[in-house]
Amino acid sequence: MVNQLLDRIQILGRVTLSSVARLGRANVFLMSVFAGLTGMLVRPGLLVKQLFSVGVQTLIIIVVAGLFVGMVMALQAYYALVDFGAEDSVSVMVVLSLLRELGPVITALLFAGRAGSALTAEIGLMKATEQLSGMEMMAVNPIERVVAPRFLAGIISMPMLTAIFSAVGVIGGYLVAVELLGLDSGAFWSQAQAKVELYEDLGNGMIKSLVFGFVVAWIAVFEGYDCVPTSEGLGQATTRTVVYSSLAILALDFVLTALMFGK
């Protein structure tokens, strides 16, 4: 009985220690990635290639999602506001929620699913097939050569994707509000311009997307680099990337919103 209890407590201790150790490894890893960023100055081609696979190839899902999110938002805002005769404010609701919350958050979630998991799988497979060790044998720093370009590409791509998502969402909202529901197109734009602040709303949304890009890229490359180099470990690492990124995005979004708009 006492032994069982001790076993349980030991398990608790082991889990705590291993998570703290993992957190520590993630931070040490981040520092070495920062140090590896200098390698991009010599070989910018590495970054371009990663921008293509991380940014450009995520574009389609972002555009389609943005369009539909904007359209649905406009439709719902219209149903809620038309009872009060305030349907001209549909654009304010669509634009503000896109810029402040939905743009950065949904883009980051899609980005984690589409690009983050791919990054983890790619780096993890390189580790499992011992390509990373091979590079080290040839005196090539794998962090500088493989990890850093992917990390930086993630950070650069996220604000771009967020801007595109929000812009396409606004266009989707416009299509539904003006073309489908017959609101006035002048009122649509002027209401939004009257209520949306450049720095307060657009600027803070972009800061959010930068933070999310940083976190998702960090989690993705770390999970790949730290994975158990078996096919099972690789699968778990990819799953963890998506789960941890999504949780981190949602939790951080609350913190950032409270800091930015909470006053």
Place this chain on the structure above:
Amino acid sequence: MKNSRTLELMVGLFVAAGMAALFMLAMSVSNLASYGGDEGYKIKARFDNIGGLKVRSPVSASGVRVGRVTDIQYDTEGYEALVTMSIDPQYKVFPIDTSASILTSGLLGEQYIGLEPGAEEEFLIQGSEIDITQSALVLEQIIGQFLYSKADE
């Protein structure tokens, strides 16, 4: 593997699209286009009660927006609210006996300052103060007064 030219082309297009989206959001959705209120001339007005007026609330004359509220302070000498507003330089033609009142757009809408031009020959300039002001209508006070007058009958 794509060759490096198409690769770079696609990345270039992607970055350009990102910039364009940001530019479109800044220009057509946010208030960047209607900036420039800072270049206007500043006039002041004192009110007993400004109600729900806020910084950046519109200032309009005959329903046309001519400026914005830039600052709201509480004047401890006169125990009044001191509102500073910036008026667009193209409307440099408000007589010095212009009156300012705090109005509400619609029944429950936001509050704004309405300017009613007077008849003097001199115009308001940078730093002038509007003497004739009318405070915001506070719904509770009106209801209170109404109930009082009913009770008196």
